[in-house]
Amino acid sequence: MSLFKLFLIFTKIGAILLGGGYVILPILTDELCEKRKLLTNEELVDYFALSQSLPGIIAANISMFAGYKLNGIKGAITAVIGVTFIPFWTIVFLASFLDRLVNNNFVQSAMWGVGIAVIALITLTIREIWQKSDKDKFFYFIFILSLVSMLYFELSPIQTIIIFSVIGILIKRSVKKA
Amino acid sequence: MIYLQLLSEFFKIGLFSFGGGYATIPFLFHISEVYGWYTLKELTQITALASITPGPVGINAATYAGLKTAGLAGSILATTAEIIPSLILVLITAKLLKNFSGNFYVKSLISTLKPISCALLTSVAIGLIKPEIGNIKSLILLSVLLLLSIKSKKDPLFYILISAIAGAFII
Structure with missing residues (x-):
């Protein structure tokens, strides 16, 4: 894929990245997996977890992983420039209206709606990943334990990823030896 | 400096x-x-x-x-x-x-990351829904969006736009 086209795709993704970074996963799934068939759903899900385990902005990290897969180092750099392009210029142009914009009722109500859309989009993504994964005992075991650790024991995502990656690898190893 | x-x-x-x-x-x-x-x-x-x-x-x-x-x-x-x-x-x-894509540890890591990612997303969704549970308007909009998605799967932008419009004009 040409770098220019890659840039355009990620610029579009950055432009609709409303309501926080998590919405990038539904948007990327739609844009790269379904419309263009450039990546598989599974690859994106891996990138999502890896992006959470690395420092920095998740939306930028996952774009760089996807960009790297599509066009190597140049692809990663192009993707991150693309995804930050519109957000960057929006702030530059809106900085002087910050006060008025944030306190505008109309804008606030519209953004409440966007917040709900983000919940719906994330729910749909979970459903999709769920349908497309091979759910063996191992999958359920890791899924339930890591969910419980976050919801009840309030482990952070990064703690959860590290602990359960180690547990997962140890299980796989003992299964292989047996 | x-x-x-x-x-x-x-x-x-x-x-x-x-x-x-x-x-x-x-x-x-x-x-x-x-x-x-x-x-x-x-x-x-x-x-x-x-x-x-x-x-x-x-x-x-x-x-x-x-x-x-x-x-x-x-x-x-x-x-x-x-x-x-x-x-x-x-x-x-x-x-x-x-x-190292053929390496045993890398392969195990990848297959472990899938259920973990699912759990991460689920906990994000739960965290986002929690403050909205008492809000009838939020629950109605959310149900409408989810119902729309059952009929046919649409562009994420579609959901974002109609929710922004619903928020600004209707509710």
Whole structure:
């Protein structure tokens, strides 16, 4: 894929990245997996977890992983420039209206709606990943334990990823030896 | 000098903020106290702005702080400085994954990451839904959106736009 086209795709993704970074996963799934068939759903899900385990902005990290897969180092750099392009210029142009914009009722109500859309989009993504994964005992075991650790024991995502990656690898190893 | 400070402060944020957008807030708070590049009130507004403009809060804050302290050059510098550490780490990780894709440990890691990702997303969704549970309007809009998705799967932008319109005009 040409770098220019890659840039355009990620610029579009950055432009609709409303309501926080998590919405990038539904948007990327739609844009790269379904419309263009450039990546598989599974690859994106891996990138999502890896992006959470690395420092920095998740939306930028996952774009760089996807960009790297599509066009190597140049692809990663192009993707991150693309995804930050519109957000960057929006702030530059809106900085002087910050006060008025944030306190505008109309804008606030519209953004409440966007917040709900983000919940719906994330729910749909979970459903999709769920349908497309091979759910063996191992999958359920890791899924339930890591969910419980976050919801009840309030482990952070990064703690959860590290602990359960180690547990997962140890299980796989003992299964292989047996 | 100001350029060097912007560079090092936002590089630090990029390197040490684990867990995405909102993890950067304590760092941004610290910057406002130490350097006064923006006030606390402005920081609150940047955080609010992050939800009404495209893009992650961490990027928005870097752009804004850079702009206020050193103009357009400052905003480019701060934003770039914040991304560079994760760019390096992502490239290393992606390369390792590619070179060792046949390795037993890498394969095990990948198959473990899937259920963990599902759990992460589920906990994000639960965290987002929780504050809305008492709000009838939110629940109605959410149900309408989910019902729409059963009929046919649409572009994410579609959901974002109709919800923004519903929020602004109807509810």
